[in-house]
Amino acid sequence: MADDRNRIKLAISMGDPAGIGPEIVLKALQHAEVYDTCEPIVFGDSDVMREIADRLGYQVAFKEWSPKLSDVGICSSGADTVMVRQATHADLKSVKLGELSAQAGKASAESVISGAKAVSSGDADALVTAPINKEAIALGGYPYAGHTELLAEITGAKVYGMLLLAGNLRVIHVSTHVSLIDAIKRVKTPRIIECIRLGHDACVQLSILNPRVAVAGLNPHASEHGLFGSEETREIEPAVAEAKSLGIDASGPHAPDTVFARTLAGEFDLVVAMYHDQGHIPVKLFGIDNGVNVSVGMPIIRVSVDHGTAFDIAGTGSASDKSMLEAIRIACIMVKARRTVSRQ
Amino acid sequence: MADDRNRIKLAISMGDPAGIGPEIVLKALQHAEVYDTCEPIVFGDSDVMREIADRLGYQVAFKEWSPKLSDVGICSSGADTVMVRQATHADLKSVKLGELSAQAGKASAESVISGAKAVSSGDADALVTAPINKEAIALGGYPYAGHTELLAEITGAKVYGMLLLAGNLRVIHVSTHVSLIDAIKRVKTPRIIECIRLGHDACVQLSILNPRVAVAGLNPHASEHGLFGSEETREIEPAVAEAKSLGIDASGPHAPDTVFARTLAGEFDLVVAMYHDQGHIPVKLFGIDNGVNVSVGMPIIRVSVDHGTAFDIAGTGSASDKSMLEAIRIACIMVKARRTVSRQ
Numbered sequence: 001m002a003d004d005r006n007r008i009k010l011a012i013s014m015g016d017p018a019g020i021g022p023e024i025v026l027k028a029l030q031h032a033e034v035y036d037t038c039e040p041i042v043f044g045d046s047d048v049m050r051e052i053a054d055r056l057g058y059q060v061a062f063k064e065w066s067p068k069l070s071d072v073g074i075c076s077s078g079a080d081t082v083m084v085r086q087a088t089h090a091d092l093k094s095v096k097l098g099e100l101s102a103q104a105g106k107a108s109a110e111s112v113i114s115g116a117k118a119v120s121s122g123d124a125d126a127l128v129t130a131p132i133n134k135e136a137i138a139l140g141g142y143p144y145a146g147h148t149e150l151l152a153e154i155t156g157a158k159v160y161g162m163l164l165l166a167g168n169l170r171v172i173h174v175s176t177h178v179s180l181i182d183a184i185k186r187v188k189t190p191r192i193i194e195c196i197r198l199g200h201d202a203c204v205q206l207s208i209l210n211p212r213v214a215v216a217g218l219n220p221h222a223s224e225h226g227l228f229g230s231e232e233t234r235e236i237e238p239a240v241a242e243a244k245s246l247g248i249d250a251s252g253p254h255a256p257d258t259v260f261a262r263t264l265a266g267e268f269d270l271v272v273a274m275y276h277d278q279g280h281i282p283v284k285l286f287g288i289d290n291g292v293n294v295s296v297g298m299p300i301i302r303v304s305v306d307h308g309t310a311f312d313i314a315g316t317g318s319a320s321d322k323s324m325l326e327a328i329r330i331a332c333i334m335v336k337a338r339r340t341v342s343r344q
Numbered sequence: 345m346a347d348d349r350n351r352i353k354l355a356i357s358m359g360d361p362a363g364i365g366p367e368i369v370l371k372a373l374q375h376a377e378v379y380d381t382c383e384p385i386v387f388g389d390s391d392v393m394r395e396i397a398d399r400l401g402y403q404v405a406f407k408e409w410s411p412k413l414s415d416v417g418i419c420s421s422g423a424d425t426v427m428v429r430q431a432t433h434a435d436l437k438s439v440k441l442g443e444l445s446a447q448a449g450k451a452s453a454e455s456v457i458s459g460a461k462a463v464s465s466g467d468a469d470a471l472v473t474a475p476i477n478k479e480a481i482a483l484g485g486y487p488y489a490g491h492t493e494l495l496a497e498i499t500g501a502k503v504y505g506m507l508l509l510a511g512n513l514r515v516i517h518v519s520t521h522v523s524l525i526d527a528i529k530r531v532k533t534p535r536i537i538e539c540i541r542l543g544h545d546a547c548v549q550l551s552i553l554n555p556r557v558a559v560a561g562l563n564p565h566a567s568e569h570g571l572f573g574s575e576e577t578r579e580i581e582p583a584v585a586e587a588k589s590l591g592i593d594a595s596g597p598h599a600p601d602t603v604f605a606r607t608l609a610g611e612f613d614l615v616v617a618m619y620h621d622q623g624h625i626p627v628k629l630f631g632i633d634n635g636v637n638v639s640v641g642m643p644i645i646r647v648s649v650d651h652g653t654a655f656d657i658a659g660t661g662s663a664s665d666k667s668m669l670e671a672i673r674i675a676c677i678m679v680k681a682r683r684t685v686s687r688q
Contacts, residue, residue: 179563179573184525219523220620229523257624261632276564280601281625288605 007039008125008335009070010328011085011115014044015130016108018095019309020319022052025130026082027321028328030058035078037332041065041124043087043115045107056317067123087114090140097315105136112147116154119300126301126331127151130324131309145177147304148295159194160297163202163270164279164306165330166287169263170206170270171279172199172296183275187218187231192239192272199270200248202296206330207337214259214268215240215252216278222253236274289322292330301338303331351383352469352679353414354672355429355459358388359474360452362439363653364663366396369474370426371665372672374402379422381676385409385468387431387459389451400661411467431458434484441659449480456491460498463644470645470675471495474668475653489521491648495639503538504641507546507614508623508650509674510631513607514550514614515623516543516640527619531562531575536583536616543614544592546640550674551681558603558612559584559596560622566597580618633666636674645682647675 012029015021026049029040042049046062053060065083090107112132118124129147137144144150152160164171172195175186196213203211215236216222219229226233236253243250254262256274260282263271273279283291283306291306305323313319356373359365370393373384386393390406397404409427434451456476462468473491481488488494496504508515516539519530540557547555559580560566563573570577580597587594598606600618604626607615617623627635627650635650649667657663 177564177572179567180524181528181573184528220521220624223523228521229525256621257628260625261629264629277600278621278625280564281604281622282629284601285605285608285626285629 008037008332009123010038010040010126010128010331011118011124012040012042012128012328013087013108013111013115013130014042014048015111016104016133016136016309017045017048017092018097018099018101018104018136019131019133019311019314021108021130021132021309022048023056023314023317023319024305024321024324026052026056026058026060027319028324029082030060030079031325032079034325034328038328039070039083040328041083041085043085043118044111045088045090045092046084046086048092049082049084055315067118070123085114085118087111098311100133100136100139100311102136102139105133105138105140105142107140108132109137109140109142109150112150113154116151116300116302120155125335126303128324128327128331129302129304131305131307133309151295151298151300151302155298155300157298159198160295161195161198163199163294163296164283164287164291165294166283166291167264168266169260169283169286170199170203171273171283172202172270173273173276173279176276180275184218184231187235187274189235189239189242192236193242195272196239196243196248196250197246198296199272202294203270205301205334205337206294207333208269210249211269212267213243213248213250213270213272214254214263215250215272216256216259216274217253218274220257221255289320290326292323292327294330294334301331301334303327303334352381352676353467354382354384354470354472354675355462355468356384356386356472356672357431357452357455357459357474358386358392359455360448360477360480360653361389361392361436362441362443362445362448362480363475363477363655363658365452365474365476365653366392367400367658367661367663368649368665368668370396370400370402370404371663372668373426374404374423375669376423378669378672382672383414383427384672385427385429387429387462388455389432389434389436390428390430392436393426393428399659411462414467429458429462431455442655444477444480444483444655446480446483449477449482449484449486451484452476453481453484453486453494456494457498460495460644460646463646464499469679470647472668472671472675473646473648475649475651477653492639495642495644495646499642499644501642503542504639505539505542507543507638507640508627508631508635509638510627510635511608512610513604513627513630514543514547515617515627516546516614517617517620517623520620524619528562528575531579531618533579533583533586536580537586539616540583540587540592540594541590542640543616546638547614549645549678549681550638551677552613554593555613556611557587557592557594557614557616558598558607559594559616560600560603560618561597562618564601565599633664634670636667636671638674638678645675645678647671647678
């Protein structure tokens with residue numbers, strides 16, 4: 001197994017060392033089946049990872065990774081040896097579990113940047129990210145709203161977004177972290193078309209060849225033909241029509257309160273949600289443990305867990321690795337799909 | 345069993361005869377266990393019910409009900425005999441299944457009115473309603489937005505609302521059928537307090553003695569202390585404070601995307617939702633078959649199925665009676681709780 005050079009090389013950033021990131025990464029890498037499909041490489045700090053292993057009582061060796069090691073096929077030896085790429089020189093000795101700190105923020109941002117660069121250069125196939133803290137990375141000198149904005153800058157992506165996955169529920173949002181009143185203002189035909197296209201392309205990257213895209217309405221019952229609200233007729237219907245003319249199997253606007261249940265029942269592959277909570281409420285209900293986020297519109301494949309650093313339980317050993325395992329699984333699916341396309 | 349005069353007398357309105365109402369009522373009344381706790385009486389039209397029985401191939405007799413029959417204890421003989429109260433003189437011969445009609449609308453409104461009056465007068469203990477069609481009742485001379493408005497007029501209720509139930513998820517809404525932009529305008533302290541109180545009282549009626557009331561935010565992450573949106577600090581926090589001062593175990597504003605999962609996990613008994621889809625998305629996901637609505641703030645107990653007339657499948661025999669059975673079960677719980685209180 002160790003000499004299979006076609007195996008997927010997965011860069012996994014460790015996340016904020018004061019949070020649950022390093023713990024869920026290490027827990028996930030103790031599942032032997034992970035090594036059947038990929039070669040995981042932790043981008044972060046080997047001391048942090050070793051400390052977590054000691055705390056959890058895992059018998060595991062850490063080995064410094066370099067692209068050359070993978071090239072000669074001596075990487076990824078299985079759950080007893082974890083490859084680590086030293087991605088930061090931040091001074092992490094004073095970092096306390098569960099506490100916000102500039103050094104932890106610096107280390108977590110540098111781990112993401114290093115991992116993303118490895119993917120961009122071809123040394124790795126995809127990036128999987130553990131949670132970082134917005135305030136900590138800002139303190140550490142990286143004032144970004146989150147992973148997505150940081151990665152957009154590194155990769156030069158201009159039109160990008162995020163696809164949320166929870167089982168067979170896939171959701172892309174017209175807007176996210178803005179007030180509801182501002183979210184309504186952003187329900188505009190060009191942005192909806194952009195989301196339909198980004199979401200469609202992401203589904204294709206996930207091996208769904210002709211995705212059925214359901215576009216949600218904004219108002220209750222999608223306004224019942226204008227009875228309460230005009231955004232459906234004014235902004236959403238033209239976007240659906242335009243998407244159809246581009247050959248996308250788009251439909252809607254659908255009543256927001258039933259479109260997610262219909263999608264879960266198999267009627268659609270993707271929902272375009274008009275605002276943060278319209279899509280996040282169903283995703284959080286079904287992905288409480290195994291939800292993941294996929295970056296769309298970027299030149300690199302990147303999958304993230306859908307939870308935060310959980311400072312309140314950091315170091316207790318109680319964090320679940322389910323979302324991390326799902327992120328690894330989805331990243332591998334996307335790499336395989338990309339390889340299939342490039343062979344055609 | 346038939347001479348137990350303490351059994352709960354349940355008035356069940358048959359709904360629009362062109363829809364699935366009569367079918368789900370009859371199907372529900374074929375479950376023998378229904379008769380263990382209550383005496384169901386169908387308010388509607390006996391010819392409509394007989395036709396449905398013939399179509400479904402049920403061997404069932406229909407018997408004209410009058411309050412006197414219950415008084416002398418010869419009512420409710422079990423699944424083989426269904427009691428019907430003739431509640432309408434509408435001419436239903438020309439009504440076609442699946443088609444909107446004035447006569448069907450008239451019959452469905454009159455069935456509700458007759459059932460509600462029986463409960464008001466004490467001839468029955470609670471009202472359970474099958475679905476009606478807004479357009480049909482208007483055509484039939486009853487221009488109401490729905491059951492709630494019709495019942496408010498009959499009972500003289502001034503401050504009322506609706507509680508949605510799906511398993512252990514209970515939700516009350518600050519607003520429902522208005523555009524999202526209007527819904528934001530309705531997020532005002534007095535209305536939120538009203539909803540907290542109505543919801544609290546409804547939970548008590550449902551035998552939850554000190555309900556834990558979670559008030560949702562309006563904006564993503566409940567605005568993260570004003571980062572995106574001011575309604576949380578301006579309108580919602582004062583309402584929660586006021587409710588607490590009234591002795592209600594209220595909390596919030598909570599992040600809308602996680603409060604429903606937390607409620608399902610048992611942390612709260614009720615969520616006060618700020619707008620239609622915030623509450624309807626989770627309820628429809630979990631109550632696709634067994635969701636029910638409970639009227640709150642009315643002098644009579646009334647429970648409804650949470651689906652519509654489903655004209656598209658009327659007469660096919662494929663309608664599910666799960667929501668109707670759940671409505672019957674919930675109505676019985678509420679009658680028992682009320683009897684316990686009046687005995688104290």
